[in-house]
Amino acid sequence: MSQTLLLVVILAAMALAFQLGRGRAIRTAGGPTGIKHLHSLPAYYGWYVAIWAGLPALLLLLAWIGLEERVITALLVQGLPAEMTQDLSEGRVGLLVNDIKNLATGGITSGDATPVVQAAAERYRRWTGIADAARWVLVLAVALAGLSVAWWRLAPDFRARNRVESTVLGILVLFSSIAILTTLGIVLSVLFESLRFFQRVPWTEFLFGTEWSPQIALRADQVGATGAFGAVPLFTGTLLISAIAMLIAVPIGLLSAVYLSEYASRRLRAWSKPTLEVLAGIPTVVYGFFAALTVAPFMRELGESMGLDVASESALAAGAVMGIMIIPFVSSLSDDVINAVPQSLRDGSYALGATQSETIRRVILPAALPGIVGGVLLAISRAIGETMIVVMAAGLAANLTANPLESVTTVTVQIVTLLTGDQEFDSAKTLAAFALGLTLFAVTLTLNVIALHIVRKYREQYE
């Protein structure tokens, strides 16, 4: 609450600083008629003063919020009698500190408070009080100091416009680095958890082992639950389903793109393209139950009528539905690259007496091929990472098979099953999810980088 109020006060100070800076700039220039003697427009002087008043104070406030609790906690632990903390684990100390804080703020504590804890709580209350006051005083002092420094520096030839420009640049850099650092943080956290996993299970076993059964014995006397973390069946399962999906999506997507971009009349294209893109708007969860409840039983019956044994959660059903999901992806990317082939190449081919299909086959598709390959690679990486359809329609059994009629499981399905429900966060079973995630990330990242490289190289050729 007091933070919010302080924030409002800083903003008010900025508004005031803006007015002051702007007013002073106009006054030093000799009134509104003298504005042409100023280096920048008066508002820039206002902004300059406002930035000086607000930015350092805000940064200080941020740093304070981040550090205050830690400093006080550290002081609190130090203030406790040594014999109380030295035997305790880190977690226990945390629990004790929590107790003290709860006591101080009037919350519920575990058990009765000893006099030592009560004294500590009293100290805690005092310190937070001091910290609150100090924060107010310091932040406001910094805001005021910034304001006065900037205010004194204002002069008609002061280049406020350029200063504001560099501040804007700094803010933009700050925000884009937040996006990048977040990504980096996610990758690193997955990486470190994976390393913990590989301390328990050797990476050779993980990458080359052919048996996947991530059950860990909870008690020593359990039978047959030693856990096996060979990821090969998961990756073959993923590849099988992705391959089936691409077998469906690439021909349909590519041919419909050729038809739409080369043959279809403008009117037909006007309504058929959005219709195709509706497919992309269907939530994957809907595709998932469509696969599980409609396609899978249909495949099974079809197989039975032909005397084939089709598992009720076959790779074929999941792959087919995933393929349908990816069609608009392939077709719209192919459509883009086919349209990017210059009309002059078509004219050149027609002028030599080629028919439309000869032109498409011999000139347009070869010219668009790198872009199409890039699009297909992007689609593959999408298929590999797809989760919802396979969770519903593919099985859980890690079969090492190339038969599309059998049930297989995928990396994403296993990650979901490993992490849903109650889990210990340091068991090999849970950590295996991070290792799978890391591998999946490496594969899709590689595919994306290759695909984007191809697409970009192709674009350069014609622009």
Place this chain on the structure above:
Amino acid sequence: MNTTAEAIETSTANLKASDFDGDRTFEGTLGDITAAEARMECRQVNVWYDDNHAIREVSLDIGKHEVVSMIGPSGCGKSTFLRCLNRMNDTIPAAKVTGSIKLDGREVLDRGIDVVPLRAQVGMVFQKPNPFPKSVYENIAYGPRIHGLTNHREELDELVETSLKRAGLWEEVKDRLEQPGTGLSGGQQQRLCIARTIAVSPEVILMDEPCSALDPIATAVIEELIAELRQEYSIAIVTHSMQQAARVSQRTAYFHLGDLLEVGATGQIFEDPQHNLTRAYVTGRFG
């Protein structure tokens, strides 16, 4: 003599391109539209793009062994007319062509005729060099392959070589036939496109501002090539450069806002044009 020159001077001094718009006073093409030995005969050709009447009632012959140049301000319909000659306007859905265009006595605009052999007979070179993103060899071999002109590899090799030689490109590319055609210089690319057209042995070659994307030296090479090609082919060339029209062509046609105003021997068009607008254009008063 002086007074007539002055009279012409004053009559064209204030002419603007727009003078001819709106109330049209066009009363037929001046000069002789026929050629000594006609390869193509166009009569009363009209083109509409949707409601826009792009060219009207154009009649013109293209003779054997001659270069006909078409000049005129932008948007006057000269490229549109050129694209009628091999029915390239078919690729524009909104275009509608009426009238009669005959190639060696056969009607070209007849819906029933097959445009595929027509376009092999009437080749086209475009404003911007547009080699296919294939090797130099494959660029030339493309046309012969789709028309099945050769039976085996040696024959095709020979055809590629003779086409490149005729286009004056052989010496420059004989060592890099397998390299991409898009890697050649602009002038070489344009000669590659001419060689590609020659490879399907056309009778007429249409050129739509073939030098407008090239530097003066490459332009001079192409102009020399056009002069040589005239021995075997009929050539119709659209150009914005009046010097080029004067250098390469035997006959010149002046188009203005969709009308063919005047046709004549190139020397006569540039030295003694009959129509005021032709005179104004060739003397550089507008355009």
